[in-house]
Amino acid sequence: MKIGIDLGGTNLVVALCQENGEIVNKLSVPTKTGDPEGVKADMKMLAKKVCDDRGISYRHVTSIGLGVPGSFVKETCTFEFATNLQMRNVCFSDTFKPDFDVPVYIDNDGNCAALGEALRGAGKGTRNVVMVTLGTGVGGGLVIDGKLYTGSNNIAGEIGHMVIVVGGEQCNCGRRGCLERYCAATAMIRMANEALDGSAEESSLREVREQSGKLTAKDICDARDAGDALSDRIFDKYCDYLACGLANLINILQPDCIVIGGGVSGYGEKLLAPLREKTAAEHFKVGDKVTPIMAATLGNDAGLIGAAMLNR
Ligand SMILES: [Zn+2]
The missing domain is CATH 3.30.420.40 (ATPase, nucleotide binding domain)
Structure with a gap:
């Protein structure tokens, strides 16, 4: 035991x-x-x-x-x-x-x-797994050959601080344009707020924001489900950024699969389907062999x- x-x-x-x-x-x-x-x-x-x-x-x-x-x-x-x-x-x-x-x-x-996800969750039965956690920040971990890879100083796997936009949004780590600044739940909210403030475009999110005082990632996903065009555009952009990060990870590590966890992964297939399509279009592959992207299954x-x- x-x-x-x-x-x-x-x-x-x-x-x-x-x-x-x-x-x-x-x-x-x-x-x-x-x-x-x-x-x-x-x-x-x-x-x-x-x-x-x-x-x-x-x-x-x-x-x-x-x-x-x-x-x-x-x-x-x-x-x-x-x-x-x-x-x-x-x-x-x-x-x-x-x-x-x-x-x-x-x-x-x-x-x-x-x-945990690699050995008993979504990655069970595979050897090489990259986990990406989409929450308040973007975290993750690398499991290589069934073992955690933590690198020198035990700090490998800081997936959220891979730059995907040179000169982009300022990150807490000191760099600009980190994945975390575009793919955390808070980033989706920032992009939606910017879009709302930057135009007079009609969007159901305006009303949601006025009523509750702030937006959540779920508000944006819900509005998208209900056919809101602005929310759909924000979500699509979010997926573009995330797919860029995932393709970078796949090109470097070629894992057996990528496991997506954290609050945003609760959006399920509606997140994973476009993400798979966008990521597959970008990453290196042998023939038509694309890297599977799955939702985490073990929760807390x-x-x-x-x-x-x-x-x-
Ligand atoms: Zn950073």
């Missing part, structure tokens, strides 16, 4: 998993942000409880994996920093001793989700399962 832990800014979730990553028992408590000793105590308490609940001896647990929402040092199993946890430099290597005398692995939550469990499956 393995234990996977998802240390989030809101909740701390601990799962007991089979060797293949299947979740057997899962428990959570609110995260004690700013209180590293409290977080450690809760982790250990939940790790014991997920086993106790199922009558599993602690001796049958072979590893513990921890997904964190920020930077970390793999070699010392130390969480370094994340703005939403209000903690710095917390080492977890001895947290579970003496009850669990097993290796404790750490990685960031985006990488853990990629590993992806990070938990991936954490449990960490092994280096």
